[in-house]
Amino acid sequence: MSQMKGKLGILLATSPESENTHTVVRLTETALTAGVVVEMFLMCDGVYHLQDPRLAELAAKGAKVVVCAHNAAERNVERKDFVHWGSQYDLALLVNDSDRFLSFN
Amino acid sequence: MTDVVVIIPTTPFNTLRNSEGLRMSVGLTLEEDNKVTVLFIEDGVYLLRKTDPELIGSGIIYKHLDALRSLGHRVVADKESLDERGISELGTEADILPRGRIVEMLTDADRVIPWQ
Numbered sequence: 001m002s003q004m005k006g007k008l009g010i011l012l013a014t015s016p017e018s019e020n021t022h023t024v025v026r027l028t029e030t031a032l033t034a035g036v037v038v039e040m041f042l043m044c045d046g047v048y049h050l051q052d053p054r055l056a057e058l059a060a061k062g063a064k065v066v067v068c069a070h071n072a073a074e075r076n077v078e079r080k081d082f083v084h085w086g087s088q089y090d091l092a093l094l095v096n097d098s099d100r101f102l103s104f105n
Numbered sequence: 106m107t108d109v110v111v112i113i114p115t116t117p118f119n120t121l122r123n124s125e126g127l128r129m130s131v132g133l134t135l136e137e138d139n140k141v142t143v144l145f146i147e148d149g150v151y152l153l154r155k156t157d158p159e160l161i162g163s164g165i166i167y168k169h170l171d172a173l174r175s176l177g178h179r180v181v182a183d184k185e186s187l188d189e190r191g192i193s194e195l196g197t198e199a200d201i202l203p204r205g206r207i208v209e210m211l212t213d214a215d216r217v218i219p220w221q
Contacts, residue, residue: 011218013125044125088132095216096107096136103218
């Protein structure tokens, strides 16, 4: 088993049409393969990624996915099993405790 | 202490994006160890003018800025951006810093979140 090498925090606030999606998916795959802990926070139109099967796959591989429940409720996005239904408090914690933090918005 | 800077560089007219960025900034203060600074730069400085958020379709602005300040966090405006746009009067409180100080602030920050 590979050694964990820190934690990568990712904020994704753009819709799935954005080029950010592909970047985040590939980056997360690579980080997980390298043994990095990845936690992703989805807000604004980023909550539509709950409908993207690639995110469920990333979660199955070990990425933690947290969504801003407020934004998801505003957009009537259905809850999924692989995500934590969270709040801005989760983002505040992630920004604080990740070793690297990347923002895609 | 984690020093977090949120950069707002875009105009507030007809978009809720900036309001959401400010809501996020207030949310970041929920972790007591985070010290949050919101930086208004380029067209983002228009947010600091006295406006009627309802008329310009900007969503909630001043409530978030007031919350940040009352919680002891910082609101900063880039002087060069204000000067370029001929803005001399602000509708809300902000520390106006020259570009050199802004660069230092960003370089020293632990986290920088550009909010487009």
